[in-house]
Amino acid sequence: MFRFILRRLLQMVLAFFGTTLIVYALMFAGQGDPIQALAGERPVTAAQRAYLTEKYHLDATGVGGFFYRYFDYLKNLLRGDLGQSLTGRQIGDILAAAWPVTVKLALIAMAVTVVFGVTAGVIAGIRRAGVFDNSTLVLTLLVLGIPTIVLAPLAQYFLGVKWQLFPPTAGAEPDLYALLLPGIVLGSLSLATALRLTRTSVAENLRADYVRTARSKGLVKRRIVSVHVLRNSLIPVVTFLGVELGNLMSGAIITEGVFNIPGVGFNLFRGIRTEDGPLVVGIVSVLVVVYLVSNLVVDVLYAVLDPRIRYE
Amino acid sequence: MRVRRLAAWTALPLAVTLGLAACGSGGSGGKSDPNAAVRIEIAEPQHLVPTNTNETSGSQVLAALFSPLVDYDEANKPHEVAAESVTSSDNKVWTIKLKPGYTFHNGEKVTADNYLDAWNYGAYAPNGQNSSYFFEKIAGYEDLQGEKPKAKTLTGLKKVDDLTFTVTLSAPYVDFKSMLGYTAFYPLPKAAFSAPGVLAEGYEQAPIGQGPFKMKGSWQHDAKVEVEKYDAFPGQQPKVRGVEFRIYQQMTAAYADVLSDNLDVIKEIPTENLSTAATDLGDRFRQSPASSLQVLAFPTFQKEFSKPEVRKAISMAIDRDEITKSIFKGSQQPARSFVSPVVAGYREDTIGAAGEFDPAKAKAMYEAAGGPKKIELSYNGDGGHKDWIDATCNQLKANLGVECVGTAEPKFADLLTKLKQKQPVGMFRMGWVMDYPSMENYLGPLYSTNGSSNYYGYSNPEFDKLLAEGASAPTQDEAIKKYQAAEDLLAEDMPVIPLRYGQNNFGHSTKVKNVEVDLFDRVDLLKIEAVK
DSSP: OHHHHHHHHHHHHHHHHHHHHHHHHHHHHHOSOHHHHHHTTSOOOHHHHHHHHHHTTTTOOHHHHHHHHHHHHHHHHHTTOOOBOTTSOBHHHHHHHHHHHHHHHHHHHHHHIIIIIIHHHHHHHHTTTSHHHHHHHHHHHHHHHSOHHHHHHHHIIIIIIISOSSOSOOOSSOOHHHHHHHHHHHHHHHHHHHHHHHHHHHHHHHTSHHHHHHHHTTOOHHHIIIIIIHHHHHHHHHHHHHHHHHHHHHTTHHHHHHTTOOSHHHHHHHHHHTTOHHHHHHHHHHHHHHHHHHHHHHHHHHHHHOTTOOOO | OOOHHHHHHHSOOOOOOSOOOOSSOSSOOSOBOTTOEEEEEEOOOSOOSGGGOOSHHHHHHHHHHOOOSEEEOTTSOEEESSEEEEEESSSSEEEEEEOTTOBOTTSOBOOHHHHHHHHHHHHOGGGOOTTGGGGTTBTTGGGGOSSSOSOSSOTTEEEEETTEEEEEBSSOOTTHHHHTTSGGGOOOOGGGEEETTEEOTTGGGSOOOSSSEEESSOOBTTTEEEEEEOTTOOSOOOSSSEEEEEEOSOHHHHHHHHHTTSSSEESSOOHHHHHHHHHHHGGGEEEEEEEEEEEEEOOTTSGGGOOHHHHHHHHHTOOHHHHHHHTSTTSSEEOOSSSOTTSTTOOTTTTGGGGSOOHHHHHHHHHHHTOOSEEEEEEEGGGTOHHHHHHHHHHHHHHHOOEEEEEEESSHHHHHHHHHTTOOOOEEEEEEOOSSSOHHHHHHHHHSTTOTTOOSOOOOHHHHHHHHHHHTOSSHHHHHHHHHHHHHHHHHHOSEEEEEEEEEEEEEOTTEEOOOBOTTSOBOTTTOEEBO
16 A cells, blocks of 8 residues: 555656646747736836846747746746746745635535535435436436536526525635535536436446345345445545546636635636736646645545455 | 726627616715725736836725825816926926825825835836836936946936925926826835835835825735725825725626625626616616727738728728617717817817718728728737627628628737737727827827837828927917827828727615716725715
8 A cells, every 4th residue: 555655656746747847838838928918908118028028037938948947947846936926926825825715615515515416316326216316317417517607607696696695706705604605506516427426326236246135134225325335336436526626626717706716716717817827837736736636545545445456 | 097908808899778877976865974994896906016007906006095196187187186286387397396294104204205216116127117118208217228227216307305306308298297197106105115226025015105095904915905094194085984995806796796785886897797787786887988999900001901092991881880889789989089088189070071981982982992802800809809890890891892801819919919020910909098188198109100009000200290299389288289180190091990989887886875987997086985
C-alpha cells in the first residue's frame, strides 16, 4: 500500500508539470493582446504598454519566449509564489480568499449528492420498476437534460426572487443558508448521475450469486443490502464522486457567477474574460492538484471497499 | 469616466418596453432616512488610485472618497467644487485656487502640494498609471516619458501658496477646466507616499481622500468596498450615512438582488432582463442619457471606401430609426451627428442628407461612385452586436443590391490589432464614450491625423487645423464654433457613419429614492436618499 501511494505521488509530480505546461501553452497560444483586453476598447498609452510588457515579460514571444516565461513561472511556483494577476494583486491572496467559499459550496453540493442521490438510488435499485424507480427516472432525466446555465437562473428567480425562500445571491461571506440553494443547484447534476449509477449497480448486485447465497442462508434483507450489496455497489459511485469533487470545485463557474459567490470559478471566469494569463494558470495549477489528490483518494478507497483489490 | 470595454457591452440589442416615465424620481414616497446606508452595485475595480483608475467601478468608489476640483451642471458646463476658482487669461497658464477648510480623512489639510504630488506621480511613465495620458497637455509631460525619464516632476506645475497653484500647458487649451472633473485629477495626501514619488504599499487597499465619504475598513476584493460619511467634509453633505459598494461579476445576479430589495441600485440592467424590467420594477426602472456614440467606421485607406460618395450612399441606405426601434426597442437613440447631445455645441442632423433614409437615391449614388460589390462588417463577437450588424447587412443587401456579411472577431482587441496592421476587415463598428464633456473629446482622439483612436486612416489637414484653432480659442463659445466647423468637414467626408446614442438603463429597490446616474455612469452619491 505504502509503495503504491509513493508511486502515485511520484506520478502526480509528472502529471502536474505536464498539465501546467499544457495549460500554460494554451493560454500563451490563445493570448491575443492581454494589455488591450485589460483596457477594453480604450486606447492604451505607450507608457502603460511598456510598463506592463516589462513587468510580465510579454515581449518574450515565440517558442523561445514561451519556454523562458514558462520556466520563469515554474521557478516562482516552486518557491510558492504564484505571481501577480495583470491588475497587480497577488494570485496567492486571491486564491486564499476564494478557496474557502468554493470548498464550502462544493461540500454542500457533495452532501446533497450523497444524501439524496445515493439514498434514492439504493431505494430505486431495490424496488426496481416500481413507482419510485420510474418517477426518479423521469426526474433525473429532466435534471440531466437541463444545463446549469438554465437551472441556476431559474432556481434563483423562482426560489429566490419570486417566492423568497432563499436569498437570491450569496455574496462574499455567506452563511450556510445562503449557500444552500447554490449548493443544491450545483449538486443537482451529480445527484442525478449518482442516483442512476447507484440504482443500476444495486439492481445488478441484487441478482448476484452471493446475494442469493446470503438469502438462502437466511440473512435478513436489511443486512444483505446494507453490508453486502451496498459495499459492492458503491465502487463505481465512489469513482464517480471522487472525480466529481474536482468538477464541483472547478465547474462552479456558472453557479458562482449566478449567485455572486466570489470563489474559484468566479475568479477563473474573470481571468479568462480579461485574458489574465497568470491568474488562469495559477488557478488551474491548483485545480490540477485537487484532481490528482481526489483521484488518489478514490484509488485508496477502492481497497477499503473491495478486499479483492490490493495495491502492491 | 468609463471603460470603453463597458461601452462595447452596453450597446447590446435591448428589448425595453416603450413608453416609460423616464425622468420621474421613482419611489418618491416615504421619508428620507439619514442614518441608513445604501447598497450600490459595482464590478471589482481594477485599481483605486485616482491616476490609475479609468473604469466605471473604480471611479464610482473614488467619487465617494474624493471631491473633484470641478463638477458639471445640467448643461454639462464645469463649475467649481473643491476649487475656489479656475481661471486663465490665455488658456495656457491656468491658476487654480483651492477652497480652504478641506481635510483628508486622516486629518491632513489639503494643500496645493497634494495636487502637485498626485499629478506628478500620475504623469511619471515608470509608475505605469492608466490615466497618465490625461496629463499630456501639461508642459514637461514629454520629459517624464520613456523608460528612464529625464525628469520626475512636470515643469508646468508650480505652487504659488498653500492654496494656489498654476498649471502651464504646452499649448493653449480652452477646455482644460472641463478636464479637471475627471478622476485622474484628484489630490493625494502625504500619507499616500512612502517616499517622494513612491506610492505607499497598501494605500490602494484603503484610499484616503478628501471627499464626503471615508473608507470603512479596507477594500474587500471580490466582495465589497464600504464607505461612511466623513463629518469634517466642508462641502455639500450626503443624505445617507454610508454606502456599500457591492461587487458583482454578473449583472443578472445584481438584478435579482434589486428585485428582492437585497441591493439598492443597479447601474446597468442586463440585456436579458430589459424586456421585463418595466413590469418588474415599474417606475423604479429608469433611463438617462449617456455619452456613448456607436458608429460604423470605414477603413478610408482601402481603395473601395476611399470615395466620400460611397460612404454617404451606405449611410443613406441604413434605416437607423427602424433598427433602434425594432432591435434596441428604444433603449438607444438614432444618431445623425458626430458628437453626442450631452455636450455643449451639439447640433442635430449635422450629417444632413446622408442621414436621411433614401434607398433609391442611395443606390443611384452608390452605383455612380462605383462602390464595392461586396461589403464586410466586422464587429467583436463578445459584445452582443450580432443582431444589429445582421440587420444593417440585410438593409444594405436590399437597398444597395450588394453582398454583405457580418464578420465577428472574438474580442474588440483582436479587431484593433487587425486594424493597426491595416488588414482588410471591411467596415467595422466602433463605440466612443467621452472622457470629459467637450466637443473636442468626440473629435480630436477619433479623427485628427494623430488621434489615439483614429483607426480609419482619416487625415484632413484642414480638420486638424480647425481643432488646433478651437483648442487655443480665447473663449469656450469661440472654440465651439471652430469645433462645429470641423464637424462640418467630417460630414462632408464621412469617415464614419454615426448610428446611435447610448442611454443608461438603471434600476433601484424600494428602499431608496432620488437615484440619478450621471454621464459617467456613476450614481450621484450626494443626491441619493434612503427611504424609511
